[in-house]
Structure formats: C-alpha cells, structure tokens
Amino acid sequence: MKNIEKYSRGYFMPPVKSLKWTEKEYIMEAPTWCSVDLRDGNQALVVPMSLEEKLQYFQLLLEVGFKEIEVGFPAASETEYAFLRTLIEQDLIPDDVTIQVLTQSREHIISKTFEALQGVNKAVVHLYNSTSVAQREQVFKKPKKQIIDIAVTGAKMLKKYAAKTEGDFQYQYSPESFTGTEVEFALDICNQVLNVWQPTADNKVIINLPATVSMSMPHVYASQIEYMSDHLNYRDNVILSLHPHNDRGTGVADAELGMLAGAQRVEGTLFGNGERTGNVDIVTLALNMYSHGVDPKLNFDNIPKIIFRYEKLTKMMVHERHPYGGELVFTAFSGSHQDAIAKGMKWREEKERQYWTVPYLLIDPMDIGREYEGDIIRINSQSGKGGIGYVLQQKYGLDLPAEMRESFGYSVKNVSDRKHKELMPNEIYDIFTNEYVNINTPVEFINYRFTQNDHYETIVSILMNKEEHEFIGVGNGRLDAISNVLQNQLGIHYKDLIYKEHALEIGSGSNAVSYVGITAMNGDVYWGCGIDADIMTSSVKALFSAVNNMIVKLQLPVEKKVIFSNGS
Structure with a gap:
C-alpha cells in the first residue's frame, strides 16, 4: 500500500517491563461491569434515543444485571438532564444500582452536573480531560503542567460540589486518550488527582484508563495497565477500570488482557455500540468468561430477546456473524462441520458428559436462548449428509440409515444449488417425502x-x-x-x-x-x-x-x- 511512511506507532511502552499478566491462564472472576450504552453508545447513534427510549433501555440494562450504569452527560443537553432527573424523581434506580454521569473539568459543567444529581441515592461522577501528546499539542496547545492543573482543579471542584449536594458520590477520573499518552505522565496526572481525593477503604475512587483510540496490539495495552496498577498511589483503595474502544478490532482482547494485568472494572456496551468502530462488547466479554466456566454475573440467557429490544431502541443491527448474538454464529452449512456437530450431539446424549465439548460449538446455544432446531445446522448446497440427516431427525424424527443419508444428501444439495438458496427444514422434508415416502407408481x-x-x-x-x-x-x-x-x-x-x-x-x-x-x-x-x-x-x-x-x-x-x- 502507498504512504506507509506517514504512519508511526503513536503509543508508549512503560519505562519498565510489565509482564506478570502473561503468567495467568484466564480471567478467574467477573469484573465490575459498567454499561455506557446510554452515554457513549447513545451519542454514537445516528438518531440518539428519546427520553422514553432511554427509560426502556435503562430497564433492559437492569434486567441484564448491570449494577453500574452511565446514564449520560447531564450538562450536555436538555434530554440528558431530563433523563437523569426522571430516574431520580420517579425513583427508578434500584437500591443496589449506581448510576454514573460524565463531566468535563469545567466549573459550569460540574455545577450543572451536580444540580442534575440532587437527591440521588448513589452516583459515580466521572471527571475527564485529555492527556495525549496529540491532544496537548494540537487541540489544547498546553504543556504537561497545565494539563495536570486542569485535572487537579476539576478534582477539587468535584469535592466542593459533592459536599453541598444531597446524595452519596464516588469519584472517577479518566486521562482521556490514555493510549496516546506517555505512561509516566498518565501515572503522574492520575496520582495527583488521587492526592486530591485521598481515597480510603470505605470511600474508594475509580481510575479509568481508556483506549479512547486503540493504537497498539493488546499486549502493549496490558503492559501499560499493569504498570499503572503497580504504581498508582492508594492502590488498595483504587478501583482500576478499563474503557477500550475497538479501532483496531481488538477491543475484547484489550479488555481481557487488561483484566489479566490488574483491572477490576470494565466499561462497555451491549454488542459494542459506540463512536467509530465502537466500544468493547460486553456481551462477548461476558460470554467468553462463561465459556471458561466463570460466572460473568450478567444475564444473557435469552440473547434473541435482548437483541430484539436492542435493535428496536437503537436502530442498530446485530450482525449475523457477531460473536454469540449473531443469527448465524452457531450455524454450520459445511458438510464436514455438520457431520461432526451431529455426531457430537449424539455422543453427548449417549454419554451424558458433564462438560460441553461438542465440536465447533464453543458453548451450548440453548444456554443463551438459541434453539438447536434451525440454529445449529442449516442446509444449502455446501451441506453434507450428516447435517441433512440431523435436521430430519431433530425436526421430524426420521433416523435415516447412513447409506440413505448420503443418497438423500445429494438430492438436497442439488435442489439448493439449482435454486441458489438455503433450504428450510420443511423444504427438506418435502423433498424427502416426494422422493422416498410411500411411492406408489408405477x-x-x-x-x-x-x-x-x-x-x-x-x-x-x-x-x-x-x-x-x-x-x-x-x-x-x-x-x-x-x-x-x-x-x-x-x-x-x-x-x-x-x-x-x-x-x-x-x-x-x-x-x-x-x-x-x-x-x-x-x-x-x-x-x-x-x-x-x-x-x-x-x-x-x-x-x-x-x-x-x-x-x-x-x-x-x-x-x-x-x-x-x-x-x-
């Protein structure tokens, strides 16, 4: 490709190696999940949700099981402000759920934010300012000291306004564009904010390290996270959080390796909605953990229902190949895959095995509300005898001899090839009955x-x-x-x-x-x-x-x- 010389690696490795995370095999417990669908996800929609739609989406997030939900940027618009006030005044926030709001480090915005929070039971107030080299040089045109002053001033204002506002508040700070920031500088600015807030065991704060733009391979992000985790002040009283975006298509990997590196909390969205290529996909992250036998502490046992409501409210579509949620992700068209799945399902039924080991299927589709019938094996011209036989057996109870399955398989494949279409189970059954069942001529x-x-x-x-x-x-x-x-x-x-x-x-x-x-x-x-x-x-x-x-x-x-x- 042309113009490769214009690109350089704009990220920064830690000053010392941070590789302890490589010794861990898998994530052993669920992080604290924070949905940012209603803020980060909503602002990325072509048509942002209305107040009523946001209320419905909030209910969906509660049903999924989120205990922390970022509800918006209340100083940004009347809809955002009204939504937050509606949640508080109509007592729509369960006692065990904490809402989160975002604010820049500017006093009139912080003041408006706390005004919107008046009377809330519990809330995280999320302060941010951008710290990357590109933002400092091109946008703010300020040296490091002035960038630190913005963060420290904002941290002090949060304490001031929280003290005179009814409610229970937890503080969060993000060095926005962390991945384009020198790691030592990111550490310095976070520690100076922590020195203002002075967290305790009973009043912990959140330091959130966003991959605002994903710039490196995931192992680099993990090393950055581990270095920060090892060197943050008040570490025992700090909840280390991630907010990965997906510019390089590695949002899930960034989050998983970041958790291995010490992160305790993850901000993301359902199905990865968000600016540009989106946020990290919490559905994928959670079900990846589930596939390792770890309870993600979120409820995705009816993915089709969640997708229906998600698509209705956001007007976004879940891709057919989207991990776990996509319509085709458990479907095999290939003959060899179908044969292995069919045999694996039969073997599991006969052996009654404890662990799920069916070939080609990472998890049991039934566990997330998908059906074996019509989801696992679907038939087109690429399908084989095993899959075709499986469909007839599961749907219609016809257990064809192996030799007959092969003969019938060619008939079905020829029809699919001629029509250039997938064949539904009823069409396969019709072909079978027309060709084989109770034939009485001549x-x-x-x-x-x-x-x-x-x-x-x-x-x-x-x-x-x-x-x-x-x-x-x-x-x-x-x-x-x-x-x-x-x-x-x-x-x-x-x-x-x-x-x-x-x-x-x-x-x-x-x-x-x-x-x-x-x-x-x-x-x-x-x-x-x-x-x-x-x-x-x-x-x-x-x-x-x-x-x-x-x-x-x-x-x-x-x-x-x-x-x-x-x-x-």
Whole structure:
C-alpha cells in the first residue's frame, strides 16, 4: 500500500517491563461491569434515543444485571438532564444500582452536573480531560503542567460540589486518550488527582484508563495497565477500570488482557455500540468468561430477546456473524462441520458428559436462548449428509440409515444449488417425502395377507396400469415373501436388500417408519421409505417405494408372469 511512511506507532511502552499478566491462564472472576450504552453508545447513534427510549433501555440494562450504569452527560443537553432527573424523581434506580454521569473539568459543567444529581441515592461522577501528546499539542496547545492543573482543579471542584449536594458520590477520573499518552505522565496526572481525593477503604475512587483510540496490539495495552496498577498511589483503595474502544478490532482482547494485568472494572456496551468502530462488547466479554466456566454475573440467557429490544431502541443491527448474538454464529452449512456437530450431539446424549465439548460449538446455544432446531445446522448446497440427516431427525424424527443419508444428501444439495438458496427444514422434508415416502407408481401396493408353515406365504394385491392383481409369494420372512413376488413374478430384479425400522415419535402418533435400500443389477442403489401405523405395512411400503424409484430411474419394463386371482 502507498504512504506507509506517514504512519508511526503513536503509543508508549512503560519505562519498565510489565509482564506478570502473561503468567495467568484466564480471567478467574467477573469484573465490575459498567454499561455506557446510554452515554457513549447513545451519542454514537445516528438518531440518539428519546427520553422514553432511554427509560426502556435503562430497564433492559437492569434486567441484564448491570449494577453500574452511565446514564449520560447531564450538562450536555436538555434530554440528558431530563433523563437523569426522571430516574431520580420517579425513583427508578434500584437500591443496589449506581448510576454514573460524565463531566468535563469545567466549573459550569460540574455545577450543572451536580444540580442534575440532587437527591440521588448513589452516583459515580466521572471527571475527564485529555492527556495525549496529540491532544496537548494540537487541540489544547498546553504543556504537561497545565494539563495536570486542569485535572487537579476539576478534582477539587468535584469535592466542593459533592459536599453541598444531597446524595452519596464516588469519584472517577479518566486521562482521556490514555493510549496516546506517555505512561509516566498518565501515572503522574492520575496520582495527583488521587492526592486530591485521598481515597480510603470505605470511600474508594475509580481510575479509568481508556483506549479512547486503540493504537497498539493488546499486549502493549496490558503492559501499560499493569504498570499503572503497580504504581498508582492508594492502590488498595483504587478501583482500576478499563474503557477500550475497538479501532483496531481488538477491543475484547484489550479488555481481557487488561483484566489479566490488574483491572477490576470494565466499561462497555451491549454488542459494542459506540463512536467509530465502537466500544468493547460486553456481551462477548461476558460470554467468553462463561465459556471458561466463570460466572460473568450478567444475564444473557435469552440473547434473541435482548437483541430484539436492542435493535428496536437503537436502530442498530446485530450482525449475523457477531460473536454469540449473531443469527448465524452457531450455524454450520459445511458438510464436514455438520457431520461432526451431529455426531457430537449424539455422543453427548449417549454419554451424558458433564462438560460441553461438542465440536465447533464453543458453548451450548440453548444456554443463551438459541434453539438447536434451525440454529445449529442449516442446509444449502455446501451441506453434507450428516447435517441433512440431523435436521430430519431433530425436526421430524426420521433416523435415516447412513447409506440413505448420503443418497438423500445429494438430492438436497442439488435442489439448493439449482435454486441458489438455503433450504428450510420443511423444504427438506418435502423433498424427502416426494422422493422416498410411500411411492406408489408405477406399481402400487394395495394389501397383503400371510400364512406361516415352514415358511411365509403371502397373497399380495398390487395395482398396475389401473388394474388390481393378486400374486402369491413365498419366503423366509414376510418382507422376503413380498420381495420374491416382485422379483419372480413381475421380473423386477435387484439384490442386497438393506432394511431399517423405528417408531416415528415426532408429530405422528403411533406411526412406524421403515427404510429399504435395494441394489440394481447395474450396481446402483435405490431407496424407499414407508410410513404407516402398522410396522409391517410400513416395511412393505418402503420396499415398493425403493422398487418404484428403481423402475422409473432405469425405465424397467414390468411384466406379469404368474397371476393368482379368485382362488384359481
């Protein structure tokens, strides 16, 4: 690509190596989650939410289980101010939930913020000012000392206004654009703010280190976080928080490694909504922990319902491939994937294993409100016999023999390929029934009756060319006797009969289903399926279906050789 020389690495490594986080295998407990959907997420919407929509979204966040929710920037607009006052005056904030508000380090904004907070039970007041080299040089045109003065002055004003405002307040400071700030300077400005607030065990403060713009690989951010964690003043009384954005597509990785490096709190949004490429996605973060057997302390057991409400209120769409939430993330179209999933599901059912280990599925879709039917295996021209067979079994109770699944799989793939579309389960079932089930032309089975001596003897009624005939057959078993009628008296020759039967337990009362495969004299295999309340009748119908498929495909003549009729 052109112009690569114009780009440099604008981030800063810590002055000493900070790599203790690399020794940890996984995140062992959930952080404190803070949703910033109603502030950071809302300001990034093409059309920000109305007051009523924000109230509905706030309720959604409560149902998910957030205990800290940033509700806005009350000094920024009348809607933001009114929303906060509505929450307080209508007593809509549960006792165990803390709201958070954002303010710049400017006195008229801080004053307006505390005015909006009057009478709140508990609130985090989030103070920020930008500290990066680019912002200092290009926007503020101020040296480091004056940037520190902005933060320290703001910290003092928070204490002043909190002291004369009814409510319980916790302080939070963010060196905005932390990732573009020299780490030593970020540490200096945070420590000077901490010296103003002097946190205690009973009155902890939050230091939030945002990847306002994600600038480095995740391991660099983790090293920055670990250095800050190791060197902050009052560390035992500081809650170290992250606010990763997703400019490089690494927001989740930044947060995960940052937690390994010492962060105790994460600010983010549902499905990653936010400015530019968005905030860190809390759904993904939480369910990543869940996949490791760690309780994320958030409730995502009905993802489809959450997505419906999220999309309705934000007018944003959750992408089909979005981790965990996307419509297709548990879906396999590939034949080999489908086969492995189907076998894994069957193995789990038979073995009753404690741990979820189904191939290709990180977690059990049912645990987050997704359905096996229609979610896991979907059929198109890339699908294989295992997936197609799985759909028929799960949806319709049809457990096809392995050889028949392969034959039917080609039929389904050909239809999907010809139509250039995914096939729904009902379409697959229709193809199966039209091609295999109770096929009665050109030779239609009508009825039979048996007698048994040393062998089975049958009189079977058959309709051909609109004429009914009766034939006598003898065999080692009932199906063999009828098969001998077809071969010896109608001249329909085949070999290697394959047979399988089972009860049809889905949607059919007490019906039975049988499958028959026959090998034509040229080596091709033809299949049929019979469904009937009587297991023997279903077997006969399956045989006739297979024979009819062979006759039609090979254009075989059907000749009447010996006819038994009216007892003569």
